[in-house]
Structures are given as structure tokens and as C-alpha cells.
Amino acid sequence: MFIWHILCKWWRSTQHNGVFFGAFCVGVVVLLRLVGAAHIPLVPDEAYYWLWSRHLQWGYVDHPFMVAFWVRLGTTLWGDTAFGVRFAGLLSFGLANLFIFFAARQFFPSQTAVGSRAVWLLNGMLMASIGLIPMTPDVPLFMFLSMALWALAHALRSRGAWRWWALCGVSLGLAVDSKYTACLWGVGLVGYVLLSGGGLWRLVGPWLGGCCAGVMILPTLWWNAHHHWAGLLKQGGRALQWQPERAGQFLGELFIGQLALITPWIAGLCCIGLWRVRHSRASVLLWLSVPMMVIFFLHGMGDRVQANWVWVLYPPLILAGAGYGGRIKGAVMMGAVGSFIIYLQALTGLLPLPAHWDPIARLSAGWQRLAIEVATQARARGDSVVVVRDYALASILAFQKPDGIKIMGLDSRWAYLQGMPQISVQKALFIEDAHYAFAQTDMWRVERYKNRMPVRAYRLEIRQVPSGWQIR
Incomplete structure (x- = not known):
């Protein structure tokens, strides 16, 4: 008062x-x-x-x-x-x-x-x-x-x-x-x-x-x-x-x-x-x-x-x-x-809200650490390309500039960007959003965190002969 x-x-x-x-x-x-x-x-x-x-x-x-x-x-x-x-x-x-x-x-x-x-x-x-x-x-x-x-x-x-x-x-x-x-x-x-x-x-x-x-x-x-x-x-x-x-x-x-x-x-x-x-x-x-x-x-x-x-x-x-x-x-x-x-x-992040109730954390937290983890997983399997279907996920990973890794986008909207080269490789690491599937033990995944609280899970798999646009 x-x-x-x-x-x-x-x-x-x-x-x-x-x-x-x-x-x-x-x-x-x-x-x-x-x-x-x-x-x-x-x-x-x-x-x-x-x-x-x-x-x-x-x-x-x-x-x-x-x-x-x-x-x-x-x-x-x-x-x-x-x-x-x-x-x-x-x-x-x-x-x-x-x-x-x-x-x-x-x-x-x-x-x-x-x-x-x-x-x-x-x-x-x-x-x-x-x-x-x-x-x-x-x-x-x-x-x-x-x-x-x-x-x-x-x-x-x-x-x-x-x-x-x-x-x-x-x-x-x-x-x-x-x-x-x-x-x-x-x-x-x-x-x-x-x-x-x-x-x-x-x-x-x-x-x-x-x-x-x-x-x-x-x-x-x-x-x-x-x-x-x-x-x-x-x-x-x-x-x-x-x-x-x-x-x-x-x-x-x-x-x-x-x-x-x-x-x-x-x-x-x-x-x-x-x-x-x-x-x-x-x-x-x-x-x-x-x-x-x-x-x-x-x-x-x-x-x-x-x-x-x-x-x-x-x-x-x-x-x-x-x-x-x-x-x-x-x-x-x-x-x-x-x-x-x-x-x-x-x-x-004063209030320990779950990601579903914290839109700012859901959209912005943990991207740098996720990019590092994805790059580590790719290099461990001898891959230098990470393939992403979703344009937003591909963009934020590209902004983080993971060392030694190329980002390949599959979304057709990349075709409208001048100077965006099309590439094809024999093998690459594919990543996609798995939402809140933190508890699934049978899935190869990485997770994004804010502090120690999980925000989002991402499924990983190996794709053979993918082709798309190199956005980074």
C-alpha cells in the first residue's frame, strides 16, 4: 500500500x-x-x-x-x-x-x-x-x-x-x-x-x-x-x-x-x-x-x-x-x-513453472546447449550434416552455429531464398521435435533445458541419402 x-x-x-x-x-x-x-x-x-x-x-x-x-x-x-x-x-x-x-x-x-x-x-x-x-x-x-x-x-x-x-x-x-x-x-x-x-x-x-x-x-x-x-x-x-x-x-x-x-x-x-x-x-x-x-x-x-x-x-x-x-x-x-x-x-525464471505454462522458456531457453549436444551426437557417428524438417527448428540451430556441422533444411520455403544451395549427402543425423516425451526410454533423443528443468525433447535418427537446402 x-x-x-x-x-x-x-x-x-x-x-x-x-x-x-x-x-x-x-x-x-x-x-x-x-x-x-x-x-x-x-x-x-x-x-x-x-x-x-x-x-x-x-x-x-x-x-x-x-x-x-x-x-x-x-x-x-x-x-x-x-x-x-x-x-x-x-x-x-x-x-x-x-x-x-x-x-x-x-x-x-x-x-x-x-x-x-x-x-x-x-x-x-x-x-x-x-x-x-x-x-x-x-x-x-x-x-x-x-x-x-x-x-x-x-x-x-x-x-x-x-x-x-x-x-x-x-x-x-x-x-x-x-x-x-x-x-x-x-x-x-x-x-x-x-x-x-x-x-x-x-x-x-x-x-x-x-x-x-x-x-x-x-x-x-x-x-x-x-x-x-x-x-x-x-x-x-x-x-x-x-x-x-x-x-x-x-x-x-x-x-x-x-x-x-x-x-x-x-x-x-x-x-x-x-x-x-x-x-x-x-x-x-x-x-x-x-x-x-x-x-x-x-x-x-x-x-x-x-x-x-x-x-x-x-x-x-x-x-x-x-x-x-x-x-x-x-x-x-x-x-x-x-x-x-x-x-x-x-x-x-523465479517461478519454477513447467514448460507448458512458461511460453517464454518454451520458446527461448536452452537452444545453445541443445545445438552443442546435437553437434556432439552427429560427430560421434561421423556425420557432418544435421537434417531438420521444421523451418523454425532449423533456423534456431543454424543461428547457434554448431562447430563443424552443416544444417540441411527440408522445408520447401527454403527454395525461395536466393543463394540457398541444394545438397545431397549419403548419411546424416535427423532431428525433430518430440514435444514433452521426456519419459520415453526407447527413443534416441536429446533434451532442451532451462536451468535444470526440461523444456522440450527432440527425437534423433540416422537418415540415408537425404537432400535439401543447406541453410548453414
């Missing part, structure tokens, strides 16, 4: 100085993220994007190119380390905070503290605390969407500001170059320009912005056109899945999961704010949000909506919540306490 009293008193003493407190808030979050980025080992998907950065090109079968360029920037400066892979993400999150701050002040100019409230809400979300540390396509996506909102807010305040419309288009195009879901913003923005009743479609600015967005996504379209539209078909094909008998489960997981990751209090503030802006100049936030909500709802009728997909919805939600002006002290502090607990567990 004493600590809570001190925090509340400090909050009241600083809430009138929004710029100072907003900067301080960003500084604390960046500091925590620096520690987490340096000390939490890479997860397999990050290692996969690291491999992309070794083969820079204008597109990949899973996502557009931006995340690979982000990783390459960081590793050029800091080497092939967890911090190097995540470095550009740390910078982009700090910039996103600034864009959110200034966008809020433009959308709600009559509210003096709205910029600071937007930053507090963003940094109070559990998803921002934990979801933007790993280097994924969501990291550059969030920064470019925040930048697009900032430019859009300026463009709407001065209807003839064609330069701001151009910047909005450039930002939105770069967001699409980060992740295809940014296209949903284009749907909402086109609807707002054409149907909101403000006559924006008569101005040069929105059309110029659309042209700029089109120019920015040309590299992504060019790569898809030269690879049989593989990226667009892979991502778009998910929308065709249909399992209505499980819709209740999928939609329930989506609702409860997002409520927990945004935190219930902040989610409530954002939804109320989104409803209240429907008749104001900030109604564009609602126009941007509705297409995404509809798509995620329809997808949830047939398949699971992954938690990180909803990142594209967060920037307008945060601004709407800040514009609502409700009490956010408790909401932000609740999120801060939750974030602190998650960081503490991730960095120290």
Missing part, C-alpha cells in the same frame, strides 16, 4: 507536465526492453528472420521484406547476437511512441494531456511490453502505422496539405512492405475519403497519398509477380479456411486473449473512445478499425486468429482511448505491474 501511495502521489505531481512524463515513460520502457533484448535468447522465428537477413531480397514466402532489412541493420552494428537482431526494433518502438504522442495531439488539439495519455496507454499494454521485444514483422509494421497516423492527423487538420497526404501514403506503403495486413488500413482509409461526407475525394492530397503508397509497395508486388504470387497466396489462403463448428472456440480465444494482452481496463477505455469519436473529426480512427475487426471476426469463424495479427488494430485504438479522456492511472499501473512480473520471470 505504501508503494502504491508513492506511485499515485508521483503520478499526480507529474501529470501536468505531459511531455516530461511521456518522455520518462518511454525511457523506462526502452531501458527494460534493452535489458530484455540483450538477455532473453532468440526464439525460433527470430532466427528465421535472421536467416532472411543473410539473403536480402524484395520479398519472402511468409512476409514482405522489411523485417529482414531491420535485422540486417542491427546485426551490422552489433553482430549476430540477440541484441543485434532486436536492435532496430528497439529504435522503431521509441519512434512509434513519438509518432503516437504527436498524432494524439493533432487528433484531439483541445486536450492538453492527450499525447501523454496515448503514450501511457501504449506502454501500459502487456502486448507492447512483451510482443515488441522479439524481432518480427510486427515491429516495423507498428512504427510505420504510427507514422501514417501522425501524417494523417496533420493532413486532416489542413485539408490542402498534400505533403502530409504523401507522407501518409509513403508510411502506409512501407507498412504493407512490413506485413500484408496493413492493406486493411487502405480499405478503411479509402472508405473514409469517399464516404465520410467531407468531400475529401475532391482534393489532390488523398489521391497523391494513394499513388505514393502504390509506389512504395512495388518491390513487394514485383517479388510476388516473379515468384508466382507465393507470398500473397500463402497469406490470403488463410482467409479461405472455414470451420463454423469451432467458431465459438476461435472467437472466444480471440476475445479473451486480446483482453488479457491489451489488459481489460485499457481495452475498455479504447473501445469507449472508439465509439465516442464516431461523430468527430477523429472518426477516421473508427473507419480504420472497422474493416480489421470485421476481417478478424470472419477469420475467427473458420480458424484461429493469432494474437500478433491484431497489432495492426492497436494504433487507432490507442489514440481513441487517449481521446476518451477517462481515468487511466489504474489501467496503466495494472499493465506496468503485469509487465514487471513478466520481465522478472523471463530474466530470472
Whole structure:
């Protein structure tokens, strides 16, 4: 209670100085993220994007190119380390905070503290605390969407500001170059320009912005056109899945999961704010949000909506919540306490949770030791090649760079990486995930640990005449 009293008193003493407190808030979050980025080992998907950065090109079968360029920037400066892979993400999150701050002040100019409230809400979300540390396509996506909102807010305040419309288009195009879901913003923005009743479609600015967005996504379209539209078909094909008998489960997981990751209090503030802006100049936030909500709802009728997909919805939600002006002290502090607990567990493993209940350990712990053990097993049998079917496992083993061992991937997505050689050998050690099969005594296996607690088991066998792609 004493600590809570001190925090509340400090909050009241600083809430009138929004710029100072907003900067301080960003500084604390960046500091925590620096520690987490340096000390939490890479997860397999990050290692996969690291491999992309070794083969820079204008597109990949899973996502557009931006995340690979982000990783390459960081590793050029800091080497092939967890911090190097995540470095550009740390910078982009700090910039996103600034864009959110200034966008809020433009959308709600009559509210003096709205910029600071937007930053507090963003940094109070559990998803921002934990979801933007790993280097994924969501990291550059969030920064470019925040930048697009900032430019859009300026463009709407001065209807003839064609330069701001151009910047909005450039930002939105770069967001699409980060992740295809940014296209949903284009749907909402086109609807707002054409149907909101403000006559924006008569101005040069929105059309110029659309042209700029089109120019920015040309590299992504060019790569898809030269690879049989593989990226667009892979991502778009998910929308065709249909399992209505499980819709209740999928939609329930989506609702409860997002409520927990945004935190219930902040989610409530954002939804109320989104409803209240429907008749104001900030109604564009609602126009941007509705297409995404509809798509995620329809997808949830047939398949699971992954938690990180909803990142594209967060920037307008945060601004709407800040514009609502409700009490956010408790909401932000609740999120801060939750974030602190998650960081503490991730960095120290204070609670001896089983791997099934500790997703951070399940994804990040014990990879270096596992790679050493696999390399030892291979060399003991005279093999110099380790064969892996799963792309994520192959990527994380390749990142560990086991001495004297080549990693061969069997997944067909490696064929889309330029310069990835195909090889064939007489004999190799094959490894695959055996999940939690720790007690099976009749299986040749290695295990991954966090401290002394087993996290995952991996089955080993000898494969004759395998062929695939040499990813390392």
C-alpha cells in the first residue's frame, strides 16, 4: 500500500507536465526492453528472420521484406547476437511512441494531456511490453502505422496539405512492405475519403497519398509477380479456411486473449473512445478499425486468429482511448505491474513453472546447449550434416552455429531464398521435435533445458541419402 501511495502521489505531481512524463515513460520502457533484448535468447522465428537477413531480397514466402532489412541493420552494428537482431526494433518502438504522442495531439488539439495519455496507454499494454521485444514483422509494421497516423492527423487538420497526404501514403506503403495486413488500413482509409461526407475525394492530397503508397509497395508486388504470387497466396489462403463448428472456440480465444494482452481496463477505455469519436473529426480512427475487426471476426469463424495479427488494430485504438479522456492511472499501473512480473520471470525464471505454462522458456531457453549436444551426437557417428524438417527448428540451430556441422533444411520455403544451395549427402543425423516425451526410454533423443528443468525433447535418427537446402 505504501508503494502504491508513492506511485499515485508521483503520478499526480507529474501529470501536468505531459511531455516530461511521456518522455520518462518511454525511457523506462526502452531501458527494460534493452535489458530484455540483450538477455532473453532468440526464439525460433527470430532466427528465421535472421536467416532472411543473410539473403536480402524484395520479398519472402511468409512476409514482405522489411523485417529482414531491420535485422540486417542491427546485426551490422552489433553482430549476430540477440541484441543485434532486436536492435532496430528497439529504435522503431521509441519512434512509434513519438509518432503516437504527436498524432494524439493533432487528433484531439483541445486536450492538453492527450499525447501523454496515448503514450501511457501504449506502454501500459502487456502486448507492447512483451510482443515488441522479439524481432518480427510486427515491429516495423507498428512504427510505420504510427507514422501514417501522425501524417494523417496533420493532413486532416489542413485539408490542402498534400505533403502530409504523401507522407501518409509513403508510411502506409512501407507498412504493407512490413506485413500484408496493413492493406486493411487502405480499405478503411479509402472508405473514409469517399464516404465520410467531407468531400475529401475532391482534393489532390488523398489521391497523391494513394499513388505514393502504390509506389512504395512495388518491390513487394514485383517479388510476388516473379515468384508466382507465393507470398500473397500463402497469406490470403488463410482467409479461405472455414470451420463454423469451432467458431465459438476461435472467437472466444480471440476475445479473451486480446483482453488479457491489451489488459481489460485499457481495452475498455479504447473501445469507449472508439465509439465516442464516431461523430468527430477523429472518426477516421473508427473507419480504420472497422474493416480489421470485421476481417478478424470472419477469420475467427473458420480458424484461429493469432494474437500478433491484431497489432495492426492497436494504433487507432490507442489514440481513441487517449481521446476518451477517462481515468487511466489504474489501467496503466495494472499493465506496468503485469509487465514487471513478466520481465522478472523471463530474466530470472523465479517461478519454477513447467514448460507448458512458461511460453517464454518454451520458446527461448536452452537452444545453445541443445545445438552443442546435437553437434556432439552427429560427430560421434561421423556425420557432418544435421537434417531438420521444421523451418523454425532449423533456423534456431543454424543461428547457434554448431562447430563443424552443416544444417540441411527440408522445408520447401527454403527454395525461395536466393543463394540457398541444394545438397545431397549419403548419411546424416535427423532431428525433430518430440514435444514433452521426456519419459520415453526407447527413443534416441536429446533434451532442451532451462536451468535444470526440461523444456522440450527432440527425437534423433540416422537418415540415408537425404537432400535439401543447406541453410548453414
